[in-house]
Amino acid sequence: MSLQKVYIPLATRTSQYIMAEILMTDALLSHYASYENCYREISKLVFQLAEKEDLHNIHVIANxxxxxxxxxxEAYCFQTAEQILFFYNPAYHEAQNLFFQPDYKARKLRLLFLATGKEIRANAANFHNRVNAVLNGVLDNLPEQELKVKVRDHQHMAYDLFARAKGEKKTYGYKLRDIYQRYKSRRCKLPEDHSSLAYVTVSLPLSRRLKQSVLEEEHTEDFSPLYQFLEDKFRSAAAGKQLHRTAMVANGLMPLVRNSKFEKVESTAEAQMIGFDPTATDAQFVSHWDGGNLVESVHFLLVAGKEDYTEPGYGRYMNQVEAALKDFAEAIGLDPERHELVLRFHQHISYKR
Structure with missing residues (x-):
């Protein structure tokens, strides 16, 4: 039974957010005096309905x-040309914001709901139900009906793979059930026609010691040997634990994972989109790095396939992932007592309503 659970530190950080995307049609916009008027009226409606559902960290994005x-x-919010980055602690932070440009016609109106409280994973289904209640109220009160809406539920768990080596002995066993089945048992019904994905991400800072251990000269213009060394060790460790959907990104872009079976995968100037089909039987490895560009951190991804999910959850898979990452860490010379290797387990589910 222990193989069906993964035991992770009690200090593990959990988070959840739900994003609803509403297609901004000309028919909908025609009911408002201006783009700005549309965004402000809809956001006012969203905030009012969210207050009734006891939701206190909501953002309407119209850019x-x-x-x-x-x-x-601490709570921070930064904007780049393509992204809005939200930093927050679910236990304390609340916010309500509208992001827009007055004369800009948004393709989609994004409603972002950030979960708050201390028992995020235990209350995930309840949070999803309350967000859906808000969405029902928004759609019922908009002047245009039959709008296309896509809902994405994102859940994350993050912890240091070496926490035990640093003295953190207290752990909790998780089965890591599939979101659809977990919600179903908690009276949160999702459409059978949905897309789901589970994966792990790890970011490895390129320390001076690591670079010097591989590169012959401290000042070099070709970092290919370093990237190839990391790629080889990572792939070998993953293959040794029968993990066949992996990726390495070292080009300075933020990796974003998508289900290629359902979504079109297109990278941008800031994001490296990576598509995996969890139902495909062939091994999949994706690599994006440039030997002429030295990045601060290298991102490694391990994506779960259909065969990696065994009842009652992803516990067995995560034990394989942890074992592979520990082998990888040893192969590249990381000291568990001195270094930190933060593992992030992601579960996503999306559907149209």
Whole structure:
């Protein structure tokens, strides 16, 4: 039974956010005096309905920028040309914001709901139900009916793979059930026609010691040997634990994983889109790095396939992932007592309503 659970530190950070994308049609916009008027009226409606559902961290995005959510002890919000980065602590931070450009016609109106509280994973289904109640109210009160809406539920768990080596002995066993089945048992019904994905990401800072251990000269213009060394060790460790959907990104872009069976995968100037089909039987490895560009961190991804899910959850898969990453860390000379290797387990589910 222990193989069906993964035991992770009690200090693990959990987060959840739900994004609803509403297609901004000309028919909908025709009911408002201006783009700005449309965005303000809809956001006012969203905030009012969210208050009734006891939801206190909501953002309406009308500039077509992609939201990226991260944990932080302080609340911050930064915008780039393509993204809006939200940093927050679910236990404390609340916010209500509207992001727009007055004369800009958004392709999509994104409603972003960030989960708050201390028992995020335990209350995930309840949070999803309350967000859906808000969406029902929004769609019922908009002047245009039959709008196309896509809902994306994102859940993350993050912890240091070497926490035990640093003295953190207390752990909790997780089965890591599939979102659809977990919600079903908690009276949160999702459409059978949905897309789901589970994967792990790890970011490895390129320390001076690591670079010097591989590169012959401290000042070099070709970092290919370093990247090839990391790629070889990572692929070998993953293959040794029968993990066959992996990726390495070292080009300075933020990796974003998509289900290629359902979504079109297109990279941008800031994001490296990576598509995996969890139902495909062939091994899949994706690599994006440039030997002439030295990045601060290298990103490694391990994506779960259909065969990696065994009842009652992803526990067995995560044990394989942890074992592979520990082998990888040893192969590249990381010291568990001195270094930190943060593992992030992602579960996503999306559907149209």
């Amino acid at each position: 077509d920028k992609l939201p990226v959510v991260r944990f932080h002890t």
